[in-house]
Amino acid sequence: MTIKTIIIDDHKSDIDKVKTLLKNYDSVEIIGYFEDGNEAIDYINYLKPDVVFLNTQVKNLSGFEIIEKVSLDIKPLFVFISSNNEYAAKAFDYLIFDFILKPYNDDRLHQTVSKIIAHKKQEYLLSVQRNLENIISVIKQETVETKKITIKSGNKISFLNVNDIKYVSASGYYVEIFTVHKKHLLRESLSSLFKRLNSSKFIRIHRSTIVNSDFIEEIITSNYGENDVKIIDVKPTFRVSKSFKKEFHEFVGVK
Numbered sequence: 001m002t003i004k005t006i007i008i009d010d011h012k013s014d015i016d017k018v019k020t021l022l023k024n025y026d027s028v029e030i031i032g033y034f035e036d037g038n039e040a041i042d043y044i045n046y047l048k049p050d051v052v053f054l055n056t057q058v059k060n061l062s063g064f065e066i067i068e069k070v071s072l073d074i075k076p077l078f079v080f081i082s083s084n085n086e087y088a089a090k091a092f093d094y095l096i097f098d099f100i101l102k103p104y105n106d107d108r109l110h111q112t113v114s115k116i117i118a119h120k121k122q123e124y125l126l127s128v129q130r131n132l133e134n135i136i137s138v139i140k141q142e143t144v145e146t147k148k149i150t151i152k153s154g155n156k157i158s159f160l161n162v163n164d165i166k167y168v169s170a171s172g173y174y175v176e177i178f179t180v181h182k183k184h185l186l187r188e189s190l191s192s193l194f195k196r197l198n199s200s201k202f203i204r205i206h207r208s209t210i211v212n213s214d215f216i217e218e219i220i221t222s223n224y225g226e227n228d229v230k231i232i233d234v235k236p237t238f239r240v241s242k243s244f245k246k247e248f249h250e251f252v253g254v255k
Helices: 012-022 037-047 063-069 085-093 106-143 190-197 242-252
Strands: 003-008 028-034 051-054 077-082 098-101 148-153 156-161 165-171 174-179 183-186 202-206 209-212 216-221 227-231 238-240
Touching (some): 003 012, 003 037, 003 106, 012 106, 037 063, 063 077, 063 085, 077 106, 148 183, 174 190, 190 202, 190 209
Parallel strands (some): 051 077, 077 098
Antiparallel strands (some): 148 156, 174 183, 216 227, 227 238
C-alpha cells in the first residue's frame, strides 16, 4: 500500500523539513510539493493524492480555500501544519485529519503519519472486503437455481416447480412440459424455456428435447454409438443427437 502525498507551504524550508521526515516511511510517496496554492489545487485534482500536508495560509490563499476548491468526489486527508493555533477549531469543522502546530519535532509528525497509515490500511481492508462481497454476490446471482417457473394458460398464471419436470419436448410453436403430475402446453421456444429453467439438473439432448437428469433411468448405447435416454416411468426413449452428444457425455460423466 502506497500513500500518495502532496505538501503545500509557501516556505521552502518548511516543505524541505516535511519532505525529509516523510522519506523515513516506505509506504509514503511524495508526488508533489508546492509553494503556490492555486497551482497546488490543479495538481491535487489531477494527481488525486491520499494525503495533503498544508499550511493554513499559502500566499494569497488560505488552507480552507484550497480545500474548498478541491473538486474531487473523494477528497484526500488534509493535515494542517501551522504556527497559528487560532485556526485549530475551524480546521476540525472542515474535518481536517490532524493539526500540527509549529515548531514540531519528529515524534509529533511520526504520530500523525502512524495515524494516517492505520487509517488508510483500514480503508484498504474495507475496500477489499466490499469488492469480495460484490464478487460473491455476483457469483451467487449467477449460480442460483430457479425453483419455479411461471406457466400462463388463458387468464391464469401457474407456478410450476422445476424439480417436478421430467422432460420437455418441442411441438411446433409450443413446448410440452411433462411433469410427475401432468402435461403443460406453453407457447414458448425450447431455447427460451431452457434459459428460464436455469438449473444444473437440466440438459438439452436434442434440438427438440430437454431432460431432467434426476429422472434419467438409463442411457442405452446402440452398436452404432448412438445414445438413447430412458426416463423413469416414460415408455419411449429419447435420442441424443450428434450436435448435443459431447455436451451430454460431459454432463453425465460418460467418456
